[in-house]
Amino acid sequence: MTTLADRIEPIELDEYVQALDRAFAPFSTTHHAITGHVVEIDGDRATIHAHVRAEHWVPEETGRRGPARAGRAAPSRRAAKPSL
Secondary structure: OOHHHHHHHOOOOHHHHHHHHHOOOOEEEEEEEEEEEEEEOOOEEEEEEEEEEEEEEEOOOOOOOOEEEEEEOEEEEEEEEOOO
């Protein structure tokens, strides 16, 4: 079975941090809660599923009050190869 982790090319840490800086620049504050982790290990691969809730606050000058919320009631799945 091919997973998303099999198709992602590694990038340098500096490049990743710059991408995160750009992605989170529009928000004055963010909060992420990840709970209910379940990890399944199969040889040298692991799959995790967890409940994720994310809140992103936009600056007050936009006229919007409170967070823009995103969450999933169903588990989110990510597959990864462990690095040793």
